Amino acid sequence: MRVTVRDVARHAGVSVMTVSRVVNRADHVSPATRQRVEESIAELGYTPNNLGRGLTSRRTRALGVIVPDVANPFFTLVLRGAEKTARQAGYRVTICNSEAGADLERDYLGDIISNQVEGVIIAPVGDSSRLRLQALKRHGVPFVLIDRSVAGLESDLVQGDSVGGARILVDHLTALGHRRIAMITLSNDISTARDRYRGYVEALRAVDVEPDPLLLVRSDSEDTEGGAHAMEALLALKKRPTAVFAINNMAAVGAVQAIRAAGLDVPADIAVVCFDEVVHATLSPFLTVMAQPADMFGVLAAQLLVERIDARVQGSRRIVVLPGDLIVRQSCGAQLGGRTWHSLRRGK
Amino acid sequence: MRVTVRDVARHAGVSVMTVSRVVNRADHVSPATRQRVEESIAELGYTPNNLGRGLTSRRTRALGVIVPDVANPFFTLVLRGAEKTARQAGYRVTICNSEAGADLERDYLGDIISNQVEGVIIAPVGDSSRLRLQALKRHGVPFVLIDRSVAGLESDLVQGDSVGGARILVDHLTALGHRRIAMITLSNDISTARDRYRGYVEALRAVDVEPDPLLLVRSDSEDTEGGAHAMEALLALKKRPTAVFAINNMAAVGAVQAIRAAGLDVPADIAVVCFDEVVHATLSPFLTVMAQPADMFGVLAAQLLVERIDARVQGSRRIVVLPGDLIVRQSCGAQLGGRTWHSLRRGK
């Protein structure tokens, strides 16, 4: 039923080792033999079994990428970049969706060890991922963190400039005259939440505003609903904020939805800015954002990882920080007066 | 270095078989022995190796899902549904992004066979996928098609009602008075392109309009750029269409971008409708669409597949057709007069 090296060997009248050598393009096989074997392979429809292969060679040429949400366009671009780069280096990539949950993350990391995956690119759930990642280390599986660092864990890392980016976004809001600026963030367990909060505070202090604890709310999930709930809390305040800095695209989308659902307008009533582009190609570019080069996150992470696996790099950890771009659109209220995005664009 | 059943067996003072039985929750192990083994497993930090497992048991509990574009929100939802359902049935899912290319599709299907993946859910590149899928069949790997059928291939299938959906969308346009209605479609190699074209023609004939070949253009890729190029071709016509039916969300987004880039307005100058939601949670709902229950595509496909694998179903192929919902928004021009989406919604 199933075709193995043995069948091919018998058919071609050679040993299994010769077949193996042909399949793996190894040297020391005469052209005549090689051709005979290749013919047998084609004729019998032989496909090598990676399980057997991995068992003896200890190599699977498989990498894993774990992100909290494959539907988030930021991570989608990361995946694309990582996949393409890995493929060019001869590795397959398995995509895992942790849904920002520790349990799923643990499951996936377990699968990765069980399946002898050779390396991992991961945007960790948070600092709590440390134990799980240390287990990886014990098993000798190299990994690269993306987007978020993990407190107390030494590791290769590709991340954005969260402090600086947040500073620029909030500076932009203060320059527009805003002083009551809220922040919708995530659990403090996540490094980007801490870093972006730092940038936010820096920007406020730069205009002599002391951050108001009431204006700091946490989304309880990484999707838009979490952002909407957080925004509702802000809207319920006695003194509403005039602007909101959302920690990422999903939170911002939820926030805008909540503001509109309350019958208010963005940016007329409340301005909104955030990290990351909202949709890869959007119909109506609307949000003012700190755009991060998401695909480069993936590309660089894959490169770092492959270098580790091939043991071309042995030393201590490497950290790559990629700056973002401020893209000013409508949601911050910087450019308005009845002009549509379209006319704005032509006017430029 | 690496912990195997043998190490655990030695440590617990039992045979490797007993360890295996404990790990696999099999019967016929005394509680005392079981506990001793479990302690050894914990102490040594043993993780079973799936390669060894799969080799002897011939089971990997792995499924593959292949879609043309993981960034497309339609497929993202399909993935979610499939992943969750499969997981509940005890299967892991590997996500593959074929980028609508035959070569990548072939690579992934090869990987699937090599890795003894037990079943596949696939939105095929087109009818050309037949050969590749027949290879799967030869290797005894069951699969379920989603979204698209493949001419000349018998297989389980979960798809939307393309003919009916297209009919409803185009009926909607004709009811609004449009008669010069263009269609942006994909290669005729793709079943949904053929089916949606049929619905388009039906709807036109119902108002005594003969389809104009000049108004049928094909996008050369499944992303927004393909849609934009196609739209540019339509805009270059001597007699422009007054409305466009785009085969899917990506094509529609590209079309709208192209229309706006030409200084025209949607829907004032050209109305646009399409299949599939554009973004899962969008800031400004704008496009009139035939929304398909994407997550159900995934859920049902996973169910059908698991039933096949468990051999609970042996008979001939099963076809599931899921109807869509017409969602009327602004892009078709049905509701206008300066009212925003928001006021519209509240008015409803």
Next chain:
DNA sequence: GCGAGTTCTGCTATCGATACCAGTGATTGA
């Protein structure tokens, strides 16, 4: 013509786990 060096090929053990069969006690039924 003979040793040294290449190139080519094959044998066998092994990777980590499970399947299959066999064996040991203990329990049950007549």
Next chain:
DNA sequence: TCAATCACTGGTATCGATAGCAGAACTCGC
């Protein structure tokens, strides 16, 4: 009491492939 059944445990072959070594054939140079 004896045979039959059952729960539990272990030995060994095997899955499909590669590693490592060893042997065969072939090429040179002198």
